[in-house]
Amino acid sequence: MFSRTKNINLSPIKQIELLASQIPDVVSLAQGVPSFDTPDSVKKAAIKALNKGLVAKYSLTYGLLKLRETIEQRLAEDGMYYDFEKEIIVTAGSIEAITATLIALIEPKKNEVILFSPSYTSYAETVKVAGGKPVFVNLIENEGWRIDFKSLEQKTSLKTAAILFCNPNNPTGTIFPKEDLLKIANLAEKKKFFILSDEVYKDFIYSNEDKFNYFSLAQIPELRKKIIRIFSLSKAYAMTGWRIGFLHSDEEIVREILKVHDSLVTCAPVISQYAAIAALDFGDEEIKKFRQQYEERRDLICRHLDDLKDFFSYQKPNSSYFVFPRLLPKRDSWQFALNLLEKAHVAVVPGVGFGPNGESHIRMSFGRSEKDINESMKRIKDFFQK
């Protein structure tokens, strides 16, 4: 019984959230949920579509044509050229895009998927769901969480089906530089594996220089048959509950992923697709506001962490809305997270959930409100003083 699922775990983020829900008065910095509401223009577009009776039926499996046209236009603005008719699939968030892609790519003899450690908790479980085996490659903390290429070279083989990474990275906020991404592409070419680039935090990059230099491998036309790029509207437009995202790649790959997407969900939620059109058309100003707020909150949480330098060391994240401090002295991150939850009523995610190299760290989200950040950090300070 349950032989397929017995080795699959509920994400540590969800586990912590479940435990936190049973304790009154918990402040959560665990889940990566923006504190903002979806922009009004997006909600209005959804209401309009609902009232017009447009959302009760399935859309095409690829997604609404109008949305895909809009996506194509937005991608072209970023130097990525994909055909809306055949090369873009609208998905139920990025995780469905990743799952469908992995199911399409993983084969019995080519079943290993390279993941960075630390990287997003659900990646490893998704690989297992798709019948694959996660293989971790460490990021080097004291080099700004850069990729350990020596280890990457060693761990890739003919069994490698794909590499899956988040850029900017969750939980470290690292932006992988162009030269490192090109090295990955070279290796993928040499060892014949695919690249899944999950870019859900690309809109929350804080320095202008990093924003200007931000690079995606999907901008290189010659890599179209190697790369599957994934984006979600959840974070950028504060739409986590709408479950809407998309993927794009060359027609030959998308055709295969489409079959899985169809089997999994038939199509992305249609009301969310109408909302997504409005988000992509009119949401830029909101993104700017969110980014500014997150930058202020990042500085706030970092000031609090500075006050706790005997207990944490950290690198100021350049992007995303997470900080990933190291626990001082070295500790079991699960035990620490449970203690903090039980004694201080603050929920954080244990670093080990992001891969073995995340041990002795915790992930804190500054996507929450300033009030929550201040309250939770006050409680953490009290926790250490006791």
Add this chain to the structure above:
Amino acid sequence: MINIFKKIIQFKLKWLAKIYLWRVKPRVIVISGTTGRHWIKEAAKEALEKKNFLVRTSKKNFNAEIGLPLSILGLSSNTANFFEWQKILWQALKTSLGQRRFKEGSNEPDYLVLEVAIDAPEDMSYLVGIIKPNIVILTTITMICAENFENLDEIGKEYEELIKALPWNGILVLNNDDLRIKELKKHFDGNVVTFGFSSDSQYKAVDVFKISDGQSFKIEIQRKEKNFLDTKINRFGKHHIYAELIKAVIGDNFKERQKDFFGKILE
């Protein structure tokens, strides 16, 4: 309440756009169809600018009852705020009366290249009450907005309304690969130009190859002597080939704008 507010704005914008068109008299190219309008619009703009015309195009999805007049007036808005709208209407009034200067220069456009979108039956009648096109380009009829129509042929009937608004010396440009669009030529007695992959298209794409960084193809132009233009683009999908065909249509059918006296001297 919101609906009344919207109707009032719609009414005012409609008339301000009409006044603007009457005063400035730009030539109007309307691009309609259920998909592919954006890239055709960009192609038309590029081709006209190559011929030294000043061109204004619609922005993003500004293509229906409120967006279209805003596009004509060179304005945009994404607000439901009553006071914000008063500011926009004030700008619209100044523009229609020629009291507003545009950032890009003080000259009014020679051409308006406008996307027109329909959502439901009768939409087109309202929109052609605002604009009288000189050129109509029709792309496709697909199931994109079929939800409000009985069937796809009903959408075709909407485009007939647009064609009826063309003057006798106007130009109707049709995608020859879409059977419903192709059929629409019977509703216009003037100059009809066809484009597409189909063998009887006047502007035809042949020898199409997908290459690693885009598409290569030839544009075959039906004249007494057949012309071939070798083309390579860094985009994927047939809609980008259509856009290149539209550039060829404009290149062939529009004369170059003569620079003004001072422009020539400065050169």
